[in-house]
Amino acid sequence: MNLTELLDGTTSRWPQKPAFIEGDTIVSYAELGDTIARMTAQLRAFGMIPGTRVGLCHPNSVAYVALTFALWRLQAIVVPIPTECTSEETTAITETMQLEAVISQTPGGESVTLTPEGYITRLTPATLPDNHGLNIAFIRFTSGTTHERKGVVLSHETVRDRVVAANAALRIGPEDTVMWCLPMAHHFLITIVLYLSQGATIVLTRQVLARPFLETANRWRASVLYASPFHYALLARDRSDLTLPSVRLAVSTTCALPEDVAEDFVRRFGLPLVQALGIIELGLVSLNADDPRGRWNSVGRPLKTHRVRIVAPEADGVGEVAIAGPGFFDAYAAPWLPRENVLHDGWFHTGDLGWLDADGFLFLVGRKAAVINLAGRKVFPEEIETVLNRHPAVLESRVFGRRHAHLGEVVEAEVVLAQPHPEAEALRDFCREHLAPYKVPTRLHVVSRLPRTTATGKIRRETALVSHE
C-alpha cells in the first residue's frame, strides 16, 4: 500500500477541483499531480531508492506537499525538519534519524536543484539505517511521550488507517474548504493527507491576525478551521463586523482551550470550538463533536474505532489516560523499539492525566511526564537543561513550565551559577544559539540550590496541571 494512492484516487475523480489556494493562486488536483510527477522524475534521476530516509526542511507550501508525495511515490521515507531548528538541532535530527538525504529551501555544498523549488543534498550516515522490513512513510523526530525515545515511525498502512478512523469523526468531503495555518512540519497526516484523500480544498494562509484571516476564510468560503487556541483567541477578540457564515467545524487542537476563549468565540461567531486530542503515536483519538457547547473543556468521546480507559484512577477518578485503537505507530526509531514492546495488552499509556464523565467524555487535567506545552509546541525540559548545563557558568539547572493564562505554559528555568554570575541575557543568548527560539526560557531565575526529591536526590519535576477549571 502507498499513500499516494489516496491522492491519485482524488485526482482521477476531481482533476479540476482546487487542491490548494495560496494568495491568488489556485492549484487544481491535476496540477498538483503534475508537480508531483515532475518532482518524482527528478528525485528518481537523483538516485532515490526505496527505504531512503530523507529530511524535509521546507516551509508550508504546495511544494512541501508535492515533495512529500514524490518521496512516497519512490517509497522513500519523509522525516520533517522544522524550519525553526538551529543548525545544531538539524544535525541532531540528521544523525539520530540516520538521514541519507535532505531537502531544503536553500542550496548547500553539493546540492542538486529541484524544480519548481527545493534543493536536495546526499548525506552519508555513520551507519546505514535499518527499516526492519517495514513499509515506512514517515518518521517524526520527537520526543514521543518521553525524552529518551526519538522518532515516531509510521508505515503507509498505519497512516491510511488513522486517516480513515479520523475522517469517520471529521467527515471531511469534497465540498469542504479548510483554512490551514499550522506548520506542516508538525501537522500533516490526519490533516493535509486526510483532506487531500477526500478531495477537499486547502487554503494556505500565513495570516496570524484576525481580520486578514477572516477575510481570507470568507473569500474562499472556508467550511473547516483547524487551529490552536492562540489563533482562536485572536479571532474571538476581533473587533470588525466580519463573521464566519460558511464554517461548519472549528477544531481546536495542540493545547488546552482556555474557558474565556471558548466563551468569547461562541459569542463572537455563534459557533462552538470543538476540542480534539491528537497524539503523534496514535493519530486522532477523540473529537468533541457531540457537546462542544456544554462540555467545552472536554476533548470529547473517543472515535468509534477507539477505546479510552483511565489507568489506576485516584478517588476523584483522575488517572493516566490509556488508548486502544487502529493506526497506532509502528515503532520508535532511536533506539528501535517496536510498538508491541510499548503497548500494554494493546493499550498505549499516553502520559496524560484525565478522567471520564458518565457519558464517556474525556477531560484532560495534566501530564505524568514533565513536558512543557507552549501554545501547542512541546518542549522537553531535559533538552534545555542539557544546553544550559554546557555553559561554563552554570553549575546546574532545572527547566519547568509556568502556567500562563493565554499560552497554556511558558518555559522558565532555575539556574545555580558559578561566580562571577553572567547576565541572565547572556545565558539566554547562549540558549538561542543552540535551541529553536520557542524553547528559550522566557525567564531565568538564579537560585542557590534546586529542589530535589528526598528519596533519590533527583531534581524535582513538577508535572504542571493543564488549566481546565
Added chain:
Amino acid sequence: MSDARAIEAELLAFLQREIFAPSLAVTAETDLVAAGFDSMSLVRVLLFVETNYGFWIPEREITNDALRNVRALAATVTRLLHER
C-alpha cells in the same frame, strides 16, 4: 513621548535579536508581516511585552494597525501602559 521612543528601541532590539535573521535589518518602519512575522513570532513578542512591561496585550488590540511595524506596536504598548 520619551516612553514611546524608549519602548520602540527596546522592541526593535528584541525583534532584531530574537525574531529576524541578522541579515535582515529591521527598522521602526519595517512591515513586520512582510518580513516573515508568523504566529510563533507573535507569541514571543507578546511574552516579551509581558515580561518587560508587566502586561499581556489584550487580543482585541492585536490588529493590522498595531502590528504594521515596530513604531505602531510601540505606540500601542505605550498607550496601554498609560491606561493601566
